[in-house]
Amino acid sequence: MTDATERMPPAGEIVLSLRKVCKQFGAVSALTDVDLDVHAGEVVALVGDNGAGKSTLVKVLAGVHTPTSGTVTFGGRQVTLNGPNDALSLGIATVFQDLALCENLDVVANIYLGEELGPFALDEVAMEVRTWQLLGELSARIPSVREPIASLSGGQRQTVAIARALLRDPKLIMLDEPTAALGVAQTAEVLNLIERVRDKGLGVIMISHNMEDVRAVADRIVVLRLGRNNGIFYPDSSNEELVSAITGASDNAVSRRHERRHVQRPNSGGGTS
Amino acid sequence: MTGNAESRPTALDRADSRVRHDAGMSGAVRGFIDRIRSGDLGSLPVVVGLVVICTVFQSLNPVFLSSRNLVDLLFDSSTVGVISLGIVSILIVGEIDLSVGSVSGLASAIIGVLWVNTGWPVGLAIVVALVAGCVIGLIYSALFNRLGMPSFVSTLAGLLAALGLQLYLLGATGSINLPYDSPLVDLGQNWIMPHLVAYALVLLAGIGIFITGSRRAAQRRAAGLTPPAIAGILARAAAFVVVVEFVVWYLNQDRGVPWMFGLFVGLVVGMDYALTRTKWGRSMLAVGGNREAARRAGINVRRIYQSAFALCATLAALGGVLSAARLASASQQAGTGDVNLNAIAAAVIGGTSLFGGRGSAYSALLGIVVIQAIASGLTLLDLSSSLRYMITGGVLAIAVIVDSLARRSRVSHGRA
Structure with a gap:
């Protein structure tokens, strides 16, 4: 062939x-x-x-x-x-079918869930900056990372789930x-x-x-x-x-x-x- | 300031043109209205409720808003308020503890028996009472985590068991009076902040609000994110100082601010920090919002439930110690009646959701003031406890209805 x-x-x-x-x-x-x-x-x-x-x-x-x-x-x-x-x-990062996001938390909190910077004084600024970077690398269009996940569309949620998987540099x-x-x-x-x-x-x-x-x-x-x-x-x-x-x-x-x-x-x- | 902002490249969080960014005073008002319309009520129902309650009771009995009555109200709020703070922690993970009243009664019985009857030092008796509460919470969490027992049932069983233990400890006499000249009873009945100290603490809190706010703004600016306006932070801190200093001044016309209330507020502030600024607090909200997601994110979900149950029961025991101090006695009636419901109602009225994942420590503070205001107003009107129960029950029902409706509206507006 x-x-x-x-x-x-x-x-x-x-x-x-x-x-x-x-x-x-x-x-x-x-x-x-x-x-x-x-x-x-x-x-x-x-x-x-x-x-x-x-x-x-x-x-x-x-x-x-x-x-x-x-x-x-x-x-x-x-x-x-x-x-x-x-x-x-x-x-090895996995994005599960049901995405496993917390709808009550905002995008930053979801991406860093379980990996938060500064366990006793969360470094919100650094986490937000990195979140924007990750979303930028994916050319993702998320209006605001400080809105709860519930306000995002299905595609945006998928984006967040993928960005979350990328956080650890898999x-x-x-x-x-x-x-x-x-x-x-x-x-x-x-x-x-x-x-x-x-x-x-x-x-x-x-x-x-x-x-x-x-x-x-x-x-x-x-x-x-x-x-x-x-x-x-x-x-x-x-x-x-x-x-x-x-x-x-x-x-x-x-x-x-x-x-x-x-x-x-x-x-x-x-x-x- | 705006000119400075425009000369910079677009901030990271302002790149999306589809989002309206509310700036300035009108923007803040617009954002506030948007939030309310979508069901993100925050503390609005409490404020509205308080205004209604004050207007009604003040018109029925002018003593209601007197400094003297308000100081008593703060004393009474502190005991159940601490219990309610524990309820906030357990509601956030989406579970419930129905036994907080009995646990608080048990704690006061332990204080009475160990301190007065057995002659232990009061500090040690308090520690034993708190440990007993903690152990009860750990038992609930073990039943929940290991056996999958719904917290509703396990704590209902615990309600009876703790009540039984309380009656057993108190024995035939049924009531133990605590010595009036002791520091514990002093704390519960007449220990008041010196007036200047109260003013200074409020001022310090205001300065603290401004400093943390402006430091956060500076960090965000340095990181290329849009900072909140310094003027707004200053306005908020100033408004806080003016309003609270006025309240303190009004309370100082009578005795002043009780230390016990200061202790309660301190616990609230500490809890708020733990819930919003630590990994533990984030995990609590995550478990309450989506347990499976939290588990997959590597959060030890069982440990989080354990901490929530233990914290709730420990704070219930602390509330029991404080109410023993308030009443200067440990009796069979301690922790019975409406204590349970008041504590839960306060958390819900203050804005903590019964469905988990939403809530703040301040809801205990706001909610308990509402509950105690109603109780105090009804007492001033000399209404029988039958009517008091019915009215308080009605208020709780309304609070839960508001919570449910707001939740439904949040879902339809995509705010969960």
């Missing part, structure tokens, strides 16, 4: 790589031998049907669940994530359904935001059910099905391929062959470089 060179892994080095990660809840295998690589400056979309294991995978990376087996390598070192704080201190940011429940304009804003985060050189993992959004920003699309890798696709893959990989509706020789070809491509590309 003509675009083989374009399919090389992005210039950035590998931030995160999972090898043969399994997670079992009793008799249920939520994840089986899952492999995943994320490079710096790359947006990886994680797609799959309900129950495919996306959220479990995110929770494993966020330190909420510990994997039953398999290795997680982050920044070249093999790591174990025993709790949310392990993940945070390594530089190397990898995971977004769970960042565009669910957003309007057209807000969705576009959030997608722009994701691109800006990528351009800052961060690795981005994005979970979404919306194929349009996925195609719009993702550099690679990793499909999970029933807790297993079910192919790696690119934004220009046809919808049919993608949907059949997600649903398994055409789980036959043709789709498997397709899948093999796509999986092999990045490896061969990496070999030539």
Whole structure:
């Protein structure tokens, strides 16, 4: 194919790589031998049907669940994530689907929640300045950082949640359904935001059910099905391929062959470089 | 000053042209009206309520606004006010403590038994009473955190248990008189700030308001944020000094400002600092606003609940000690009746939300003055306690209705 060179892994080095990660809840295998690589400056979309294991995978990376087996390598070192704080201190930030913002607090308070400067005499000025900087880096348009979150729109709240994730200077940011429940304009804003985060050189993992959004920003699309890798696709893959990989509706020789070809491509590309 | 501001590059927080920035006096008024319309009532209902209450009672009985009555009112406010301050802390995290009355009664019983009957030093007896309160709060938090018991139920059970313990401690006699010549009773009944000290403290507070305000303005200017106008800070500090000095002067026409009230105000100021300027206070508001978000932000939510329950019960015990001092006795009636409800009502009337996440220490101060003004006015009218209960109940209902309506309006105006 003509675009083989374009399919090389992005210039950035590998931030995160999972090898043969399994997670079992009793008799249920939520994840089986899952492999995943994320490079710096790359947006990886994680797609799959309900129950495919996306959220479990995110929770494993966020330190909420510990994997039953398999290795997680982050920044070249093999790591174990025993709790949310392990993940945070390594530089893995997560923006959860429900954003987890306190509506009664203002933007500054939310961004610095749990990280306040000056525990016995809050340094409001320094926190406000840094907040404006973070929002500026994201070219975010928040009218006032001293208004409670309740007065912001869905897209603005997503912005605040992402800015909050960026506060600790993470190397990898995971977004769970960042565009669910957003309007057209807000969705576009959030997608722009994701691109800006990528351009800052961060690795981005994005979970979404919306194929349009996925195609719009993702550099690679990793499909999970029933807790297993079910192919790696690119934004220009046809919808049919993608949907059949997600649903398994055409789980036959043709789709498997397709899948093999796509999986092999990045490896061969990496070999030539 | 404006010329200076224009010559600078746009301040960080003024970059968005969509937002109207209210500046100057007219801007302040406009912002105030906006806030009220959207349901961010702040202390407005209290001020309106106080004016109505004063007008009504003053027209019914001219003694109401006399210096003498107001000084008594401040004495009475301090005891339940301290309890109400604890209620503020527990309401902020979105929980409730219904047993503060019993815990305060238990504390006064401990004072009576240990100090008068057993002969312990009064200081030690007070410490034991406060520790007992703290332990009760820790039990509630353990039931809440470990067993998931709703605070409504656990503290209702605690209400009965603490009341039972109070009756058990007091034994058959049922009432212990505290010695009149002791410093504790002195504090509760007639220890008054020297007039000059009261004036000086108010002046110092005014200067403090101005200095912290202007220092904050300087920091913001240095950081490239728009500072609040110095003139506004000065005006606020001056208004504070003038109004409060007038009140002090009026109180000084009779005895003056009770030290016990000074203690209460000191606690309020300390609590306000803790709630607004420390990480702990921020965490309290976060837990009350969105518990799950606070947990994910790495806040130890259980510890926050624990601190809120313990603080509430400890302040309830302190309120019990003060009311024992006020009444010069530890009796079976201490902490019963309307103490519970008055403390909760004061916090809510003052503007602390029953739904968690909103509130300030000053609401205890404002609310208890309203509650005590009603109680005092009704007492002056010589109304029976049956009517007093009904009227106070009605006022509490109105306060909660105002809170609910304001909350609904805040939601629809996006202010939560």
